[in-house]
Amino acid sequence: MIKSKLLWEFIEGVDVRIKNVTEFLNDICPELEYRVAKIHDPFGPAVVDDTMQLLVISQETIQGGMKINEIRKANDLPELHLLPLQLIDEPNPGPNEEKKISSSNTRIRMLGTVIHPIIPNTKIPRSPYIIGLTGGIASGKSGVAKHLTDLGAHVIYCDDIGHEVYKAGKPCFDALLVYFGKRIIADNGEVNRKILGEIVFSDKKELDKLNSIVWPHILEEVENIINNTDKKVVVVEAAVMLMAGWQNRCHEVIDVRELLFNYIRIWIVSTIICHINLKIK
Incomplete structure (x- = not known):
């Protein structure tokens, strides 16, 4: 349920939250007995617990309280007394924030706050500091990469390198020709990506073989670029980062798995700035 919340990734686990709430309540009034329940739907025990008598709600959730009473009535349970409370206004809301305390x-x-300490990969040279940037299609990688480029990082786009290693005369081209044969070669002497795609996307074994041929050549080009850059921070942007195992060549990896809000982009960029300022000196 928390995935419907804004920036739900920052919400602590339910057991941690229950523990914190219970400790708070016991500090306020230790004489009472508290039962903090996990809920898996919008109503929780309020629609099934026949011992409940009162439901404290906010002004904006009055309709929800009324819906709970409808369900209780249908289940032959007594209606709850609804006690709506006025929400406290946020004294200094930001431009993207809610007007209430929330x-x-x-x-x-x-x-922009690093919550958990990041332990860099010490098996590779300390400098340049290599950050893997990955995620699915339309996840926001390109937007994040542009921000990082503007900040002065050297961003390597593995998709672009992938197109280059396919070209005739490259070692990868020769390896593809040996395995797949001349059927994948177009009239212009280059790899016919349409034909190659039809072969590999209908057969997982063939796709795995293609990846086993292409990925090492892409990684080799990436490492050549890293070895010759004068930048202190290098960002390797690759959708296949984790599948290819390239995270082992990075100090850390940012995995963007969903469409990103501008908030998330700001968080990522701010985190990178923190690393640049604190680690890369």
């Missing part, structure tokens, strides 16, 4: 605002203000 956990969403708290999470927005966490952007």
